[in-house]
Amino acid sequence: MPLISVENLSRRYLMGGETIHALRDVSLAIESGEYLAIMGPSGSGKSTLMNLLGCLDSPSSGRYELNGSRVSEMDDDQLAEIRNREIGFVFQTFNLLPRSTALQNVELPLVYSGMPAVARRQRAIEVLAQVGLAERMQHKPNELSGGQRQRVAIARALVTRPSIILADEPTGNLDSRTGDEIMSLFAELSVNGNTVILVTHEEEIARHTRRIIRIRDGLIASDQTNISPPPTPGAHTDTGQPMVP
């Protein structure tokens, strides 16, 4: 059974008396461990799809099953619980809490899941070390560089061991070098078995993934396997030597 199973998912908005079909009868399946990109120009419905996949929004019709739970029929609080347990969000603008330290930001999802203070601190420290920020845990977001902020956000997404990492234009606010660093971090996460979904409009970013779903006018325009993903930094651990493109 796929991790994500979407059948005939539609989302309509009412805007000024006019119904807007943001998503029309989309069906799709995503297996555990996949690394894929959802692409599309603005207004295509890719954000709507992301909101639905991320359990931030409920569909107007259709069925959505995530990891065996039928998400499409849940209420607000049940969705909050699913988001906490199953989904790690990474946003374009990082969305860290400005007055909290990196460590507190990363701990927050565990606060909401009810983990005891000592255990959650330990887990947050572990994940921050994993994204390479062991030295900057007590810094507030405004004392960190853009790349470091996005690493904190990724640590926050990872801390609950979610089944999906959902990243919305994660490099959009970063320069290309820092963007590359973040992309290799995602690649590493994918190699380590995480399911990563990137939402982007940049071909270059999408090229890093192994499957690209293109959305246009609320429909899936294409769904292809990416035949030439660039080498992933974690890959050499499997073969013992780095791959050359």
Place this chain on the structure above:
Amino acid sequence: MGWLLEIKESCFIAWEAIRANRLRSALTALGIIVGIVTVTLMGMTLEGLNVAFRSNLAKLGAETLYVQRIPWEIRSYQEWLRYRRTRREFDWFQARQLERRITNAAASTLMTEGRFTVTYRDRSGSRASVIGTTADYELTTGVELAEGRFLLAQECDGGRPVCVIGSLVASNLFLNESPIGKRMRVASESVDVVGVLSKRGSFMGQFSLDNQVLVPAKFFVEALTRDSEFSLQIKARSAAHLPALEEEVRAVMRILRRVPPSAEDDFAINQQQSILDSFGRVSTIIGSVGFFISGLSLLVGGIGIMNIMFVSVAERTREIGVRKAIGAKRRVILIQFLTEAATICLAAGLVGLGIAWGVSFALASTLPVSMSPGIASLAIGVSIAVGVISGFLPAWRAARMNPVDALRNE
């Protein structure tokens, strides 16, 4: 997530949010501070008055009946006039008859009062309260003498022209000399001073107990005025004997005043309890009016809190979106903002309490105020309640936000 943990986390978040907006929080809290100061001062004053009244009243004695023409509890001027018009005076003769016929009493003292000019040589004091009474007065009221002695039983029986004067009368009339053995005048009658009372102060700050002249009741009636209103203080053997004593007094009085069997009493048997009761009613009214008024200032303060919480929620829409995205349920967001409002109000309440405490020292010389644990906890409880109530609507709005819209907010 457990409730306790939620509240704890919310307190932390709330404190951070308040610290980030120090000036705004302080200004908002000002309204609550004013409200809490008024509520607290109101409560302290009421409580102080109660204590003072009760301790003053305790001087009257709990097991004492006061037989008089007019009851202490009068609801209107018309009622008082009606008593004055329709009820025969309780005079010297009746008072003495009653005193003689009562068998259940431990002690009794008859008393009458009038205002007369008192003079000594060429010094003329203002009008003093002249009380005609008997030797028992010393025991039943517990007065103390500064000089000389009290009226003797023989002097009272014989209606001798002697008197005991209050400390104010003594200091007004007698300069640099002891009043004992001096002959002064009450109205146009000569009386010899045999004693001076110790200073007693005033009852509830109203009438001075020191501007008094005590003379034998018989002398009062025979020399000063015949038609004077009497009262008889009757002390029961104990509080338990009070109902029986009251019954006996009623029966004797009805006979003395020839009240037909079916008619109502045309006299009053007063007790300390009736004053306490009516004081209780009055202080309840004062209290509810006072708390209503100070409640208004808290209402205004609460509206300020509500306003600032709406601003806070609007400013932090994106933060709310993020919190929801990573798994905060509605209840968690609700509690977070309720805690923030309650924390501001609690801090304001504590400040207000501190101010009221300081003011109570300043007032202590004129009003019998004091801060009690009951009032302090009332103030704290009220401030938290104001916070929770006025924070509810903004917090509810935050809790109900749609995460997609909240995250999109710039």
